[in-house]
Amino acid sequence: MAWHPTGFDWNRARAFLATAQEGSFSAAARALKTSQPTVGRQVAALEAELDVVLFERVGHGLVLTPTGADLVEHIRSMDEAAHRVSLVAAGQSVSLDGPVCISTSQIEAVYTLPPILAGIRAKHPGIEIEVLVTNQTSDLGRREADIAIRSFRPTQPELFARKIKDGAAHLYGSHAYLEQLGNPSTAEELSRANFIGFNRDDTLLQGFNAMGLSLSQDNFGVISENQLLQWELTKLGVGICVMTEEVGDAEPLVRRALPSLSPFRFPLWLTTHRELSTSRRMRVVxxxxxxGLA
Amino acid sequence: MAWHPTGFDWNRARAFLATAQEGSFSAAARALKTSQPTVGRQVAALEAELDVVLFERVGHGLVLTPTGADLVEHIRSMDEAAHRVSLVAAGQSVSLDGPVCISTSQIEAVYTLPPILAGIRAKHPGIEIEVLVTNQTSDLGRREADIAIRSFRPTQPELFARKIKDGAAHLYGSHAYLEQLGNPSTAEELSRANFIGFNRDDTLLQGFNAMGLSLSQDNFGVISENQLLQWELTKLGVGICVMTEEVGDAEPLVRRALPSLSPFRFPLWLTTHRELSTSRRMRVVxxxxxxGLA
DNA sequence: AGTCTGCTATTCAAGATTGAATGGCTTGGC
DNA sequence: GCCAAGCCATTCAATCTTGAATAGCAGACT
Structure with missing residues (x-):
């Protein structure tokens, strides 16, 4: 049973790690939800405790000393272990009450999720829901989110996923704009239209062309990662854009640009960390x- | 730079680990050099923080829940990382002032070390020396000691060792006792004597017999791990015992029991952790x- | 040059944490 | 069956930590 505890204060180590990661005491304080003087003092105390110089104070900003760089490496592995702790703990959590963080796309967040979330809240008022709206896939492993709605099956074995359904997406345009294009009825005719895209990647273009269209970069007059902006622009007749069937068909201002075109097919996966899938709260949500999504 | 800090208090995790290792809040408090209420509260706070039951309070003592056992595993790996931190930090330590812990045997501690330590203290008053007197080889990796004096070369690659010398040990007995035995001049004659040994292991016996003696368990009337006790008993004429040449020859009450017998040969190694060998303070000591030992 | 923003260091009162002492409990030994 | 030892929970005063506010400073931008 003889066990020697580490001599230094673990929270100070965490303050140091946050500072090293974020680049300043102030930023670290924001990340740790505490104040800049506190972080500064904790790091100073750690330096005194370990009798090493961690940062070179150079007026504006700090810069890690080589020693500090050595140490931050090991503290990072403390942090990784800590993340595993909080993951397992969340999975073992006994109470239904508590926070759940859901990561999803803008479209789902705004058009699909609200009634579902309302239902969850009504049924389980103790569950606090945070929605992380992002197009990038959040890191479930790092617990940026607990549950993610994704359009692909995750590859990591530590993630638990369930396929909800196969969704369909079509090209939509406003009635006015389609009129203006002469109500195109073939892919060729539609290829003269303006399209609203996500980014300038070629993959999107290739996807369109694989469906019979023949588009080039010139077709994309407006680019935005923001799907809601895309949709508003589409409703205003600025161009053609891809939208899920559910949202698109429900919008009276628009119609399918080329009904004969076979829809985009994409699966919908609900994903969580395997550790979390045993938590009653996570399970319920x-x-x-x-x-709700099915 | 987006970095998500772990939500829970790391020091509380350490308190929990200490409790799990030591078996009780009180023992954990002793290990952590804090008080029992503090540890109890910190563990309770961690339970609240993680919304998990870590211990089953069952009157006397605590017992880990399965959840607690799961979590302690991960926190232990935090602790391992923490140990690496303190190790590297000690290696990088800038100041000569500070503590050094030396692990050694009783004989060295009492007969050889004092003048050397006095010299170190005189030369470097800022260095605080702690001596861990133990026959068991202390765990340098866990930093129970910083420097160890050992009679064998360590096998772990992370340890740094320097061979100091080859020492010699002989069999010693008091003048009176040897007289009483009839001043034995052969191994055979000496084999009738009482011997004072460390333990009832056969290895010691085999060592003696390999040198020409023919001893059995019956020869060992007194057994003790305590070398000083062995030596005092030897001086009083209770039996024969093995002692280093330096100590044995310097003691007027005793003489070599069988001068013709070739001495035990053993190396003397000074060992420290590789990380520490770059620390100025460790290096100096x-x-x-x-x-001093050479 | 001048302004603006964002950073660190310091101060001091408010707040949180700590530990000695105590009470109540359980276990193990006589 | 009783006693002693060891443990946990609670209390409350002393201590330590925290954070809002402030001052001072270094770069970025106009």
Whole structure:
């Protein structure tokens, strides 16, 4: 049973790690939800405790000393272990009450999720829901989110995923704009239209062309990552854009640009960390999401 | 730079680990050099933070829940990383002032070390020396000690070792006792004597017999791990015992029991952790020890 | 040059944490 | 069956930590 505890204060180590990661005491304080003087003092205390110089104070900003760089490496592995702790703990959590963070796309967040979330809240008022709206896939492993709605199956074995359905997406345009294009009825005719895209990647272009269209970069007059902006622009007749069937067909201002075109098919996956899938709270939210999205 | 800090208090995790390792809040408090209420509260706070039950409070003592057992595993790996941190930090330590812990045997501690330590203290008053007197080889990796004096070369690659010398040990007995035995001049005659040994292991016996003696368990009337006790008993004429040449020859009450017998040969190694060998303070102590022991 | 923003260091009162002492409990030994 | 030892929970005063506010400073931008 003889066990020697580490001599230094672990929280100070965490303050140091945050500072090293974020680049300044102030930023670290924001990340740790504490104040800049506190972080500064904790790091100073750690330096005194370990009798090493971690940062070179150079007026504006800090710069890690070589020693500090050595140490931050090991503290990072403390942090990784800490993340595993919080992951397992969340999975073992006994109470239904508590936070759940859901990561999803803008479209789902705005058009699909609200009624589902309302239902969850009504049924389980103790569950606090945070929605992380992002197009990038959040890191479930790092617990930026607990549950993610994704359009692909995750590859990591530590993630648990359930396929909800196969969704369909079509090209939509406003009635006015399609009129202006002469109500195109073939892919060729539609290829003269303006399109609204995500980015300038070629992959999107190739996707369109694989469906029979023949588009080039010139077709994309407006680019935005923001799907809501895309959709508003589409409703205003600025161009053609891809939208899920559910949202697109429900919008009276627009119609399918080329009904004969076969739809984009994409799966919908609900994903969580395997550790979390044993938590009652996560399980409840996961199942209600699955039910609502189906 | 987006970095998500772990939500829970790392020091509380450490308190929990200590409790799990030591078996009780009180013992953990002793290990952490804090008080029992503090540890109890920190563990309770961690339970609240993680919303998990870590211990089953069952009157006397605590018992880990399965959840707690899961978590302690991960926190242990935090602790391992923490140990690496303190190790590297000690290696990088800038100041000569500070503590050094030396692990050694009783004989060295009492007969050889004092003048050397006095010399170190006189030369470097800022260095605080702690001596861990133990026959068991202390765990340098876990930093129970910084420097160890050992009679074998360590096998772990992370340890740094320097061979100081080859020592010699002989069999010693008091003048009176040897007289009483009839001043034995052969191994056979000496084999009738009482011997004072460390333990009832056969290895010691085999060592003696390999040198020409023919001893059995019956020869060992007194057993003790305590070398000083062995030596005092020897001086009082209770039996024969093995002692280093330096100590044995310097003691007027005893003489070599069988001068013709070739001595035990054993190396003397000074060992430290590789990380520490770059610390100025450790280096200074290490070198002065090596010089004094040679 | 001048302004603006964002950073660190310091101060001091408010707040949180700590630990000695105590009470109540359980276990193990006589 | 009783006693002693060891443990956990609670209390409350002393201590330590925290954070809002402030001052001072270094770069970026106009």
């Amino acid at each position: 996961f199942d209600l999401l699955a039910e | 290490f070198d002065l020890l090596a010089e």
